[in-house]
Amino acid sequence: EVQVVESGGGLVQPGGSLRLSCAASGFTFSDHYMDWVRQAPGKGLEWVGRIKNKANSYTTEYAASVKGRFTISRDDSKNSLYLQMNSLKTEDTAVYYCARVVLCSGGRCPRPMDVWGEGTTVAVSS
Amino acid sequence: DIQMTQSPSSLSASVGDRVTITCRASQSINYYLNWYQQKPGKAPKLLIYAASSLQSGVPSSFSGSGSGTDFTLTISSLQPEDFATYYCQQTYSAPSTFGQGTNLEIK
Numbered sequence: 001e002v003q004v005v006e007s008g009g010g011l012v013q014p015g016g017s018l019r020l021s022c023a024a025s026g027f028t029f030s031d032h033y034m035d036w037v038r039q040a041p042g043k044g045l046e047w048v049g050r051i052k053n054k055a056n057s058y059t060t061e062y063a064a065s066v067k068g069r070f071t072i073s074r075d076d077s078k079n080s081l082y083l084q085m086n087s088l089k090t091e092d093t094a095v096y097y098c099a100r101v102v103l104c105s106g107g108r109c110p111r112p113m114d115v116w117g118e119g120t121t122v123a124v125s126s
Numbered sequence: 127d128i129q130m131t132q133s134p135s136s137l138s139a140s141v142g143d144r145v146t147i148t149c150r151a152s153q154s155i156n157y158y159l160n161w162y163q164q165k166p167g168k169a170p171k172l173l174i175y176a177a178s179s180l181q182s183g184v185p186s187s188f189s190g191s192g193s194g195t196d197f198t199l200t201i202s203s204l205q206p207e208d209f210a211t212y213y214c215q216q217t218y219s220a221p222s223t224f225g226q227g228t229n230l231e232i233k
Contacts, residue, residue: 044213045170047215047221063221064221102175108157114181
């Protein structure tokens with residue numbers, strides 16, 4: 001079964017750090033770009049960032065709201081994706097989703113996210 | 127950043143109705159537009175990609191159209207399981223951005 005499972009969420013104080021993990025299975029993880037998306041309580045979806053595959057130099061991209069504070073990394077040998085979150089703010093409180101980006105093989109391919117985890121909850125509060 | 131604006135923000139409809147949700151981009155995004163459905167407490171689900179391509183396993187009652195800046199998601203005949211929140215997403219340029227969502231409720 002193709003799936004991704006997030007872990008590592010919890011309660012952290014403002015200014016603190018947390019590392020989220022995402023374990024992938026059922027597909028060739030190393031081929032895919034991977035995204036993080038978050039959703040604050042009662043709010044809409046916010047794209048956090050992306051890491052590309054080895055063929056694209058593991059390039060990362062981030063939303064302005066997290067750039068410089070969050071770092072996305074991956075370990076293809078462990079089929080795992082990570083989100084290191086530093087200098088956390090109360091506005092980072094959200095459910096964080098890991099999502100697989102569709103592989104492109106020609107044609108119209110806007111790289112949507114086709115496999116999502118159930119999410120892990122991060123609460124930033126004193 | 128490219129801003130995505132959905133309308134309406136909420137919509138009440140009945141089973142069997144045809145509904146249309148609109149998404150407008152602040153600049154041209156060609157066909158780089160995806161639609162997702164999200165139910166309470168669940169992860170989003172990909173419905174439509176590249177503006178009009180139906181994701182595998184998604185009912186044919188869902189369809190998408192548009193290019194450039196204006197896009198629509200249409201549900202031809204609402205089923206009880208279709209009541210949810212719908213989001214558009216542009217992947218034309220980083221950072222990717224979502225619309226604010228359209229909450230589709232039962233009338």
